[in-house]
Amino acid sequence: MERKPNIILILADDMGYGDAGCYDGKHLQTPAIDSLANRGLRFTDFHSNAPVCSPTRAALLTGRYQQRCGIEGVISARNHREKGLSPENITFADLLKTGGYRTAIFGKWHLGYKSRFNPRYQGFDEFTGFVSGNIDYHSHIDQVGFEDWWKDVNLAPEEGYSTDLITSHGISFIQQNKDKPFCLYLAHECPHYPYQGPNDSADRTIGKPDPILGRRQDRIAAYKEMMEAMDTGIDRIVREINSLGLEQETFIFFCSDNGPAGPGSSGKLKGKKGSLWEGGHRVPGIACWPGKIRPGTATNETALTMDLLPTLASIARLTLPTTLKLDGVDLLNLMVEEKPLSERPLFWRFKNDCVIRRGPWKLIHNKSQSLYHLDTDIGETTNIIQKEPKQGKRLEQELIKWSHKISEGIEQQS
Numbered sequence: 348m349e350r351k352p353n354i355i356l357i358l359a360d361d362m363g364y365g366d367a368g369c370y371d372g373k374h375l376q377t378p379a380i381d382s383l384a385n386r387g388l389r390f391t392d393f394h395s396n397a398p399v400c401s402p403t404r405a406a407l408l409t410g411r412y413q414q415r416c417g418i419e420g421v422i423s424a425r426n427h428r429e430k431g432l433s434p435e436n437i438t439f440a441d442l443l444k445t446g447g448y449r450t451a452i453f454g455k456w457h458l459g460y461k462s463r464f465n466p467r468y469q470g471f472d473e474f475t476g477f478v479s480g481n482i483d484y485h486s487h488i489d490q491v492g493f494e495d496w497w498k499d500v501n502l503a504p505e506e507g508y509s510t511d512l513i514t515s516h517g518i519s520f521i522q523q524n525k526d527k528p529f530c531l532y533l534a535h536e537c538p539h540y541p542y543q544g545p546n547d548s549a550d551r552t553i554g555k556p557d558p559i560l561g562r563r564q565d566r567i568a569a570y571k572e573m574m575e576a577m578d579t580g581i582d583r584i585v586r587e588i589n590s591l592g593l594e595q596e597t598f599i600f601f602c603s604d605n606g607p608a609g610p611g612s613s614g615k616l617k618g619k620k621g622s623l624w625e626g627g628h629r630v631p632g633i634a635c636w637p638g639k640i641r642p643g644t645a646t647n648e649t650a651l652t653m654d655l656l657p658t659l660a661s662i663a664r665l666t667l668p669t670t671l672k673l674d675g676v677d678l679l680n681l682m683v684e685e686k687p688l689s690e691r692p693l694f695w696r697f698k699n700d701c702v703i704r705r706g707p708w709k710l711i712h713n714k715s716q717s718l719y720h721l722d723t724d725i726g727e728t729t730n731i732i733q734k735e736p737k738q739g740k741r742l743e744q745e746l747i748k749w750s751h752k753i754s755e756g757i758e759q760q761s
């Protein structure tokens with residue numbers, strides 16, 4: 348039987364739409380990320396499920412709207428030390444592991460601090476990294492002053508710049524598992540704060556996390572160094588795959604978990620991390636699979652983080668449990684056959700804001716309402732709700748219905 352393809356999922360943290368050269372990013376050089384796009388498919392309308400970390404990761408892991416597992420906001424290091432993604436949820440790692448894959452996550456988890464929420468109980472055979480939202484890149488202290496570098500469920504201090512450690516663990520894992528199908532989830536910290544380059548010294552010590560953003564004053568320069576370290580790491584991963592002759596047997600997907608913060612750029616989009624303007628959640632999304640995906644292509648189909656679980660399951664030729672109800676859709680035919688996706692409404696809800704997307708139409712619903720036509724107004728400059736009252740009403744009704752339904756789902760689970 349034909350060998351199942353390897354899967355490498357690379358997630359950047361707070362990397363904006365304008366932070367990659369291949370997305371017309373002007374301020375940074377990202378040759379390795381650009382090369383993935385040159386050799387594969389670039390999504391121009393790919394979105395994180397949320398404008399912040401934890402909920403996007405919950406949707407990534409489960410293939411469902413994050414509201415369904417009760418993770419709608421950030422699991423903060425200070426206030427949510429008891430909270431996490433319940434191991435009862437079925438994750439992409441659970442499915443792939445059951446399907447014969449060796450599974451690993453290296454880097455940021457951010458789905459619970461307690462050991463019962465550890466990736467080892469969510470389908471991953473191996474975990475090295477951190478469980479909070481960010482750590483000092485050098486001392487690996489979280490933003491409330493705790494040590495946060497783990498191997499499986501145990502604290503396991505390790506020297507090194509977090510971005511480089513994530514890459515190195517990834518390379519070792521590829522080498523060790525080159526003869527069998529593997530799923531490698533590289534969850535980078537980069538370019539999330541603290542703004543620290545590879546040659547800086549540590550800013551945080553145990554019990555003393557301040558200044559949380561780091562001591563570097565020239566954050567733009569630090570950001571550039573951070574991005575270069577991640578990009579170089581991606582190049583090392585790709586070279587390793589190629590040198591082992593696994594190029595055509597390995598599907599690589601790269602994306603970000605939400606829009607940019609600090610010196611990051613959302614390019615021509617409005618808004619940044621934490622916002623439901625496009626800049627908060629439209630992010631780079633690139634699929635590379637030589638021999639399967641046509642090189643140098645782009646798609647304007649709208650896709651979300653939660654689509655990755657059904658896509659990975661399809662790549663791995665798994666039969667999903669009939670009891671598993673997903674919100675995401677399989678992107679494989681879009682990527683390989685270039686077949687368009689069926690039309691569907693897409694939803695975001697964060698704090699007091701809700702959004703519905705249908706084709707080019709986007710309705711933002713909070714205290715007031717605004718309607719945009721993204722094909723003609725990507726920068727969301729002109730609210731056309733007065734001009735298009737019927738369209739606005741139709742989307743509003745659909746959005747309210749979804750919002751009620753998704754909240755009922757939470758109640759049923761608790």
Ligand SMILES: [Ca+2]
Nearest residue numbers: 360361400604
């Ligand atoms: Ca993030």
